Amino acid sequence: MAMFQPEIETMSRDEIRAHQLEKLKWQVKRVYENVPMYRERMNEAGVSPDDIVNLEDLAKLPFTTKQDLRDYYPFDLLAVPKKDIVRIHASSGTTGKQIVSGYTRNDLETWADGFARQLAATGADSKSVVQVSYGYGLFTGGLGAHQGAQKIGAMVIPTSSGNTERQIRFMCDLGTTHLCCTPSYAMYLGETVREMGVKNQLKLKAGIFGAEPWTEDMRAQIEETLGITAYDIYGLTEVMGPGVSYECHMQQGMHICEDMFIPEIIDPDTGEVLPEGSFGELVFTTITKEGQPLIRYRTRDLCTLDYSQCECGRTHVRMKKPAGRTDDMLIIRGVNVFPSQIEEVLLKNSIEVSPNYQILVDRVNNTDTLDINVELSPKFDGDVEKEKKNLEMQLRSTLGIGAKVHLLRPKSIVRSEGKAKRVIDNRNLR
Ligand code: DLL
Numbered sequence: 001m002a003m004f005q006p007e008i009e010t011m012s013r014d015e016i017r018a019h020q021l022e023k024l025k026w027q028v029k030r031v032y033e034n035v036p037m038y039r040e041r042m043n044e045a046g047v048s049p050d051d052i053v054n055l056e057d058l059a060k061l062p063f064t065t066k067q068d069l070r071d072y073y074p075f076d077l078l079a080v081p082k083k084d085i086v087r088i089h090a091s092s093g094t095t096g097k098q099i100v101s102g103y104t105r106n107d108l109e110t111w112a113d114g115f116a117r118q119l120a121a122t123g124a125d126s127k128s129v130v131q132v133s134y135g136y137g138l139f140t141g142g143l144g145a146h147q148g149a150q151k152i153g154a155m156v157i158p159t160s161s162g163n164t165e166r167q168i169r170f171m172c173d174l175g176t177t178h179l180c181c182t183p184s185y186a187m188y189l190g191e192t193v194r195e196m197g198v199k200n201q202l203k204l205k206a207g208i209f210g211a212e213p214w215t216e217d218m219r220a221q222i223e224e225t226l227g228i229t230a231y232d233i234y235g236l237t238e239v240m241g242p243g244v245s246y247e248c249h250m251q252q253g254m255h256i257c258e259d260m261f262i263p264e265i266i267d268p269d270t271g272e273v274l275p276e277g278s279f280g281e282l283v284f285t286t287i288t289k290e291g292q293p294l295i296r297y298r299t300r301d302l303c304t305l306d307y308s309q310c311e312c313g314r315t316h317v318r319m320k321k322p323a324g325r326t327d328d329m330l331i332i333r334g335v336n337v338f339p340s341q342i343e344e345v346l347l348k349n350s351i352e353v354s355p356n357y358q359i360l361v362d363r364v365n366n367t368d369t370l371d372i373n374v375e376l377s378p379k380f381d382g383d384v385e386k387e388k389k390n391l392e393m394q395l396r397s398t399l400g401i402g403a404k405v406h407l408l409r410p411k412s413i414v415r416s417e418g419k420a421k422r423v424i425d426n427r428n429l430r
Contacts, residue, residue: 114243115148
């Protein structure tokens with residue numbers, strides 16, 4: 001299988017560790033010298049750049065959080081003069097104050113390498129036609145995919161998201177081989193391809209989907225409706241953008257670009273580093289980023305790391321699909337509920353219901369309520385009342401609490417062109 005930077009993607013563990021230690025020392029020294037927040041925090045913790053002697057010393061350094069990015073907004077975490085920043089992106093977060101991420105010219109090159117590695121892993125090369133249907137703009141999806149596709153010399157079609165029928169006409173007319181968008185938009189595109197009856201005109205081979213959680217059942221549906229192999233890509237604005245980690249054709253977790261980032265898994269409650277293979281919060285230290293480096297950044301994404309050898313030949317550690325975020329967990333009547341658990345139940349019943357759903361949480365008479373709106377599949381011809389009872393029973397046994405299911409007509413829930421908004425929690429409004 002092709003790789004974009006085989007000499008980096010297949011480094012031995014010893015080589016990776018040696019590279020990481022060298023870059024970590026470099027990075028800690030420069031943030032200590034150039035970023036007041038890091039200097040103060042390290043002084044408080046009683047650690048100096050000289051205390052970083054081996055990789056395990058990373059655990060001596062204080063964490064960085066999203067709140068820090070808000071507090072030091074917009075430029076107080078830069079480790080370079082502002083004139084060296086050539087691009088700004090912002091996270092799509094809807095709550096709280098904005099956060100931004102500043103990139104130097106080298107940072108953009110490094111980022112393009114990350115996405116290019118993903119493209120090469122899907123078999124893309126200079127003959128490929130890459131349609132970028134992630135949103136362009138402050139969101140990192142559009143430009144991130146764009147730069148990566150340019151780096152491998154592919155033909156890029158920068159459609160951005162939206163205008164779904166035109167997207168599909170372009171795919172047919174221009175012979176798109178690789179599609180980049182969110183998995184929820186890929187589902188919508190697949191649904192529209194079916195309605196337009198043009199699947200046999202598509203030249204698509206692979207899709208690169210990320211920016212939101214998606215399940216294996218969703219993958220199967222996308223692969224079927226678009227006739228492609230669907231790859232999972234992960235990233236976050238603060239750390240870089242898409243391409244922090246990416247899937248190979250084994251589809252067994254996403255290889256983290258370990259030459260750029262050191263990942264750790266910590267206990268989200270105590271901050272303690274957990275032993276290899278544990279499930280916990282993913283933390284990144286950016287060891288090559290120049291503009292706005294992050295030391296031990298808490299992503300709030302929950303997953304495990306797998307250091308075993310991947311059959312694809314890549315040696316970089318794989319992260320399992322994030323199973324949710326510490327902050328998207330809902331506490332409903334005292335029980336922890338992850339939206340992904342609900343989605344899994346719905347997708348297991350994909351003959352009866354479609355994967356279009358919304359989770360509504362509210363508080364009535366001091367009691368939390370959980371309602372789930374889900375569309376019936378166009379093919380459904382059974383007893384609606386019976387199906388509703390059936391889903392409610394499955395949800396109760398998965399979640400440990402009851403939920404009310406509302407079965408709606410096909411196409412009655414609005415489709416997503418970017419990140420899907422699945423959860424509406426109205427409890428804080430009252
Ligand atoms: O979503 C960057 C991106 C763009 C990734 C395009 C992949 C493709 P943010 O908007 O800052 O950046 O959101 C980052 O999205 O912390 C995860 O919670 C979630 N996320 C990103 N990729 C995945 C994925 C972009 N493959 C936040 N699976 C992250 C599950 C993901 N969640």
